Structures are given as structure tokens and as C-alpha cells.
Amino acid sequence: MKRSLINDIKRQKYIYLMIFIPLVFYTVFKYIPLWNAQIAFRNFKSVRYGILNSPFVGLDNFKEFVTSYYFWNLIRNTLMYSFGKLLVSLPAAIILALAIYECRRSVLRKLVQTLAYLPHFLSWVIMYGILLSLFAPGDGIINDLLKSLGKKPIDFLTNSTTFPWLVIFSDAWKEMGWSAIIFIAALMGIDVALFEAAMVEGASSWQRVRYITLPAIRPVVVIVLLLKIGTIMDAGFNQIFMLYSPAVYNVADIIDTWVYRQGLLDGRFGLATAAGLFKGVIGMILIFTSNFLSKKYTDNSLF
Amino acid sequence: MKRTKATESVSVKLTGADRRFNILVNIVMVFLLIILALPLWSTIALSFRPSTFIGTYIQGMALPPWKWSFAAYHSLLGNNGFLIAFTNSLKILFQGVFFALLLTIPLAYGLSVKDLRGRKWIIIFVIIPYIFNVGLVPIYILIAKLKMINHLSAIYLPLAIGTYNMLIMKSFFEGIPNELRESAHIDGCNDLQVLVRIILPLSKAIIMTIGLYYGVAFWNDYFHPMLYLNKDMLRPLPILLRNILLAAGMNEFVEASAFGEAPIEAIKAASVFMSAIPMIVAYPFIQKYFTKGTLLGSVKG
Structure with a gap:
């Protein structure tokens, strides 16, 4: 041996x-970094003192995080954005994929397809610029329309009622084309003979969609949903960090943005790391759940 | 689309319901087209809006091209800060993709060799940090300790291997028949030569795809540069754009635009468009690779 x-x-x-x-x-x-994460259990003041020289405080940081008044707020926002995005983006992606697949006008189809994938490649900084051109308080299309209707302009980006909607729908706009790719691929894989048989039997277009096209993408929807379980805690840091401002912290803050502000702006390294670890452990459990379920119900798995 | 042709060859005559269905599909498509194009167009039109323009936003979007003003672009391209930022972004892009592929390809190939001793343990070693994310602060402390703050490498080196990308590449390599490797061994190639002479030429598509994944991520990254680069000379385009949009870095541009007399909104929009241009230009080339790559990733991550 x-x-x-x-x-x-x-x-x-x-x-x-x-x-x-x-x-x-x-x-x-x-x-x-995994080793450095032990500062969650320490009172770590600065890089110069070193990690091992910082006093050990046990679970104090975790207790402070979990019992603080903002804790449930952070959890609520994280879940709100995660599920909100899923609820809007997934149907949008499916409708887009179906429309592209069923469209007989090739120019229109190519145009929509090309434009739909493009935003995926734009950064959230660029997206912020685009959103400003649409929603800026003084100028911008939407407020222009509101003003012409005799209504008061709204600053959508700093208004705590409109901000969550803006986050959810801007994400759907940016990613729906990208998410549709996998559905389009599933549709392209449908056996043409099925449609021919259906036509011979006299099935209408609606019936073909109902009994051939939709069943074909159902397994893909299941896969997407199962994979989504693993990333519930990731509500879109890059997006929210770029779009939010102090006026909307209350509805905008997710665990990641809060960790950034506490840890790197306010220097509460231990507390921020504890929050990061908290999120990491839940994320790990979710990934295992997702992997277990997709192994069981589909043939796909990450590991 | 194959199916379209096939169904049309079979169908004799469209019924009324079928026709209504097609009309509905086209209406949905036009609606989607408007939803997708309008925000892009509003930004582009804004960047060309002359300072003399009076009217509503919608009127501004319908402005004919001969009334456009290029003042915003003149003042941007004449601005030193913008050119420096653009150069920095290119440096991060090319250095980043180079190192990312240099590290990702050998690991993916090594782990794709099924009879490698300890392969299982190495894969577990690689996957643990991927599953258990410790968050921002521990990594920031590491970068600070390594004295990488204010080095461009701080942006791309810590991200040089994306475990997910590496796993996609690994599963691609696993699909290459093992006989190729064995026969090369018999011909006297060692594993390095096998990788360079046999595997890589067969893997152009996946290398393009993964390279482009990395490239887009590096080009679009604003968060890590914001964390690790705090000198003006080092800031890449997304940081500059962010400063312009948040109006913090506006002063130098207002001065510069005194010559070009472009409105501030136009300069903001022009810098948005200019930052997006490399992506828009590269987009037709990368589209096919990207769609291939996502499918590969979704079939077996």
C-alpha cells in the first residue's frame, strides 16, 4: 500500500x-480568513494589535447581534428581498422565455433576445445611473409624467415605500433575460414530433402551450427553485449597497450591508464578523438542504 | 428555431384562435421590447441632450440626432481623471483575467483526473470555503495584513479562483475522453504537456466562457476597489462613475465642462454610457459563449 x-x-x-x-x-x-473569523469571539480593536492579543469574549458578539433591535429588521429585509426578487423574476423569466419561443417574427425575436441578455453584463453602478434617468426626483421620466398629471414628484430612491419595489423590479429588469436562458434551452429541447402530432390531432396553440410547452419547463423550474434555496441569505449586496442611502436604511439594510457599515466604517470588527458568521452558518445549512433536495428530486447536485 | 419551420410545414391553415394567440405573443414581445429598451434609451438620449434644451424628459428622448450635443463626451474624454480611471480598469481586467485563468485552469484540470490520489480530499478542501462564507471582515483583515491595500492586485488576486467557475471547468474537462490522455502518455507526454498540447486546444470554448465570466466580474467590480484602493490615481472606472453619480466627484467635471457647456445630467449619463461601452461592444462576441457557459453550469455545477 x-x-x-x-x-x-x-x-x-x-x-x-x-x-x-x-x-x-x-x-x-x-x-x-476562516482562521481570522475567530475575531467573532474576541474583542478585536485593530489590525495592529493582532488577533491572538485581543481578549476572548466568548459569544458576547453573537448575543449582542441577536438581541439587538435591528436584528429582526435585518432578517426581515434579507428575506423580503430574496423572496420578492424570486416572486417577480421567476415569472418574468418564464414569460420572456415563452414569448421568445413562440414568436414567429424573427427580427422581433432577435431584438428582444439581445436586449434581454444585455443588462446582465452592466454593473450596478451603471444600473444606478440608468435608474436615476428614470426615477430622479427633479428630472427623469416617471416624475416628468407625474408632474404632467398634476401630481407631486416622488424621490423613489429615498422613499421607504417605493425603495423595496425599485430594488425588486430593477433586479428583475437586469436579470430576467439571463434567467430565461435556461428556460429557453429547455424549450428548444422539446421534440418537434410532439407539436406535429398535436397539430394533426387538432390542438390549438393554447392547448399546445398548456400540454407541451409548460410541462417541458416544469422540471427546470423545480431545479431553479431548489438551487435558489441555497442563496436565500444573499439578497443582493452590490445592488442594495449602490442604491441605498441613510434615508432608507430601515427598509434597505440587509445583513451584508450592515456588516460592512459596522465592521469597516464603525470599526466594530468582532460584532460584524459575528453577524457574518451567523449568516455563513445559515447559508451553509441552506446549501446542504438545497443540495440534498436536488439530489433527491432531480439528478443535479453541486457536490 | 427548428420547430417554427416544422410546424409551419405541417399546419394547413391557422384557426382564429391560433391567430389570436400569435397576436398576443407579438403584443407581449413588443411590450417586453419597450420595457427593455426604454431605460437604455433614456440614458443615451440624456447624454446627448444639449444645454440649450428646454422641454420635458420625453421630448428630450425624442430629440432627433442632428440636434444632439457631444459636449458631455468632449469634456469626459478631455478629462485626465476619466482617462486614468479607464486605464486602471483595463489593467485590472487584463491582469485579473490572466491570473484567474492561470490559477483556475491547472486546478480544474488536476481535479478532473479521476485516478488522482487524494482527489476527493482536495475537492472537499476546495469546497469547504465555498460553502461556508465567513463574510467581509476576515478577508479585509487578511488584505490589510498582506499590505495589499492600494495595490491593483488586491482587486483580482483574492478572487483569482472562483470555486464555481473552477467546478464548471472541471466538469468540462471530465467530459474529454480519457483515452486522449492515455495515448499521449504512451507517446511520452507528461501531464503538463498533455494539458498544454491536447486539453487546452480542445477547450477553447470553456476557457473563453470562464475568462469572460471573470472579465465581466472584474470590469464591473466597484465594491472591492472602494474597499482596497483609496488613492485617486488607482481608482477604476466604476469608482469614478459612482463618485460622479453621487455628485461627490462632480467639481472637476463641472470645471472641465465649462468649455464644453454640457449640463451635469448629460455628463452623468455620458459617463454611464462610456462605462458600459466596452461591455456593449464585446457583447455580440460574448453572447454565444455566455449562453453556452450558463447551460453547462446548470447541468452540472
Whole structure:
């Protein structure tokens, strides 16, 4: 056994050689942060003192986070954005995919398809600029319309009623084309013979959609939903961080944005790390759940 | 679309219900087209709006091209800060993609070799940090300790291997028949030569796809530059754009635009459009690779 181990390693020395540096990368950039995460259990003041010199405080940081008045607010917002986005984006993506698939006008189809994928590649900074052109308080299309209707202009980005809707719908606008790709692929995989048979039997277009097209994308919807379970805690940091402002912290703050402000702006490293770990543990449980369920109900799994 | 042709060859005559269905589909498509195009157009039109323009926003969007003003673009392109930021973004993009592929490809290939001893443990080693995300602060402390603050490498090095991208690439390599590798071994190639001479030429599509994933992520990243780069000379385009939009970095542009007399809104919109241009130009080329890549990822991540 031992000899064969040495032989194996010798035989594949070039493979070990080529994965060596990437594994060093993992050790430095993934495992040292894991080690650093112990500051969640310490009263860590600054990088200069070092981690091990900071006093150990047990679960104090976690207690402070969980019992604070903002805790439930953060959880509520995180879940609100996660589920809100899913509820809007998923039907939007399915409708887009169906429309693209059923459309007989090839120019219109190509145009919509191209425009639908494009926003996925734009950053949230660019998206913020685009949203300003639509929703800016003084200028911008929507307020222009409101004014022409004799109504008062609304600052959608700093109004705590409109802000969540803006977050959810701007995300749907940006990502619906991208999310539709997987549905379009499923539709393209439908056997043409099914449609031919349906036409011979005299099925109408509606019946074809109802009995052939929709059933074809149902398994994909299941996969997407199962994968989504794993990322419920990620409500869209880059987006919300770019769009929010102190006026809407109350409805905008998710765990990630709060961790940033506490940890890196206010210097409460221990508390922020505790919140990050809290999120990390829940995220891990969700990923395992998602993976377990998709292994059970579909053939897909991450690991 | 194959199906369209096939159904049309079979169908004899469209019934009234079928025709209504097609009309509905087209209405939905036109509606989607408007929803998708309007926000883009409103930004582009705003960037060309002359300072002499008086009227509503909608009228501004319908302004004919011969009345457009290029003042906003003149003042942006004549501005040193903008050019520096653009250069920094390009540096991050190219250096980032280079290092990302340099690290991701060998690991993905190594882990795709099924009979590699300890493969299972190495995969677990790689996946643990992917599943358990410790958040922002521990990584920030690491970057600060490594003295990488105010180095462009702080933006791309910590992100040089995306575990998800690596797993997609690994499952692609796993699909290449093992016989190729074995016969190359018999011909006297070692594994490095196998990777460079046999695997890589077969994997252009996946390398393009993953390279583009990395490229888009690096080009669009504003958060890490905001964390790690706090010198003006180092800031990339998204940071500059963010400052312009949040009006913090507006002064230098207002001065510059004194020559070009472009309205501030036009400068904001022009800088949005200019930051998006590289993505829009590259988009037709990357579209096919991207769609392929997502499907690959969704079938087996």
C-alpha cells in the first residue's frame, strides 16, 4: 500500500505540481480568513494589535447581534428581498422565455433576445445611473409624467415605500433575460414530433402551450427553485449597497450591508464578523438542504 | 428555431384562435421590447441632450440626432481623471483575467483526473470555503495584513479562483475522453504537456466562457476597489462613475465642462454610457459563449 502511494505520487507528480499553487491560493485567501473569523469571539480593536492579543469574549458578539433591535429588521429585509426578487423574476423569466419561443417574427425575436441578455453584463453602478434617468426626483421620466398629471414628484430612491419595489423590479429588469436562458434551452429541447402530432390531432396553440410547452419547463423550474434555496441569505449586496442611502436604511439594510457599515466604517470588527458568521452558518445549512433536495428530486447536485 | 419551420410545414391553415394567440405573443414581445429598451434609451438620449434644451424628459428622448450635443463626451474624454480611471480598469481586467485563468485552469484540470490520489480530499478542501462564507471582515483583515491595500492586485488576486467557475471547468474537462490522455502518455507526454498540447486546444470554448465570466466580474467590480484602493490615481472606472453619480466627484467635471457647456445630467449619463461601452461592444462576441457557459453550469455545477 505504501509503495503504491509513493508510486502514484511519482506517476502523477506533474498533476500535483500544477495544483500546488492553486492550493496555496486556497490556503491564503480562503483558509486564513476562516482562521481570522475567530475575531467573532474576541474583542478585536485593530489590525495592529493582532488577533491572538485581543481578549476572548466568548459569544458576547453573537448575543449582542441577536438581541439587538435591528436584528429582526435585518432578517426581515434579507428575506423580503430574496423572496420578492424570486416572486417577480421567476415569472418574468418564464414569460420572456415563452414569448421568445413562440414568436414567429424573427427580427422581433432577435431584438428582444439581445436586449434581454444585455443588462446582465452592466454593473450596478451603471444600473444606478440608468435608474436615476428614470426615477430622479427633479428630472427623469416617471416624475416628468407625474408632474404632467398634476401630481407631486416622488424621490423613489429615498422613499421607504417605493425603495423595496425599485430594488425588486430593477433586479428583475437586469436579470430576467439571463434567467430565461435556461428556460429557453429547455424549450428548444422539446421534440418537434410532439407539436406535429398535436397539430394533426387538432390542438390549438393554447392547448399546445398548456400540454407541451409548460410541462417541458416544469422540471427546470423545480431545479431553479431548489438551487435558489441555497442563496436565500444573499439578497443582493452590490445592488442594495449602490442604491441605498441613510434615508432608507430601515427598509434597505440587509445583513451584508450592515456588516460592512459596522465592521469597516464603525470599526466594530468582532460584532460584524459575528453577524457574518451567523449568516455563513445559515447559508451553509441552506446549501446542504438545497443540495440534498436536488439530489433527491432531480439528478443535479453541486457536490 | 427548428420547430417554427416544422410546424409551419405541417399546419394547413391557422384557426382564429391560433391567430389570436400569435397576436398576443407579438403584443407581449413588443411590450417586453419597450420595457427593455426604454431605460437604455433614456440614458443615451440624456447624454446627448444639449444645454440649450428646454422641454420635458420625453421630448428630450425624442430629440432627433442632428440636434444632439457631444459636449458631455468632449469634456469626459478631455478629462485626465476619466482617462486614468479607464486605464486602471483595463489593467485590472487584463491582469485579473490572466491570473484567474492561470490559477483556475491547472486546478480544474488536476481535479478532473479521476485516478488522482487524494482527489476527493482536495475537492472537499476546495469546497469547504465555498460553502461556508465567513463574510467581509476576515478577508479585509487578511488584505490589510498582506499590505495589499492600494495595490491593483488586491482587486483580482483574492478572487483569482472562483470555486464555481473552477467546478464548471472541471466538469468540462471530465467530459474529454480519457483515452486522449492515455495515448499521449504512451507517446511520452507528461501531464503538463498533455494539458498544454491536447486539453487546452480542445477547450477553447470553456476557457473563453470562464475568462469572460471573470472579465465581466472584474470590469464591473466597484465594491472591492472602494474597499482596497483609496488613492485617486488607482481608482477604476466604476469608482469614478459612482463618485460622479453621487455628485461627490462632480467639481472637476463641472470645471472641465465649462468649455464644453454640457449640463451635469448629460455628463452623468455620458459617463454611464462610456462605462458600459466596452461591455456593449464585446457583447455580440460574448453572447454565444455566455449562453453556452450558463447551460453547462446548470447541468452540472
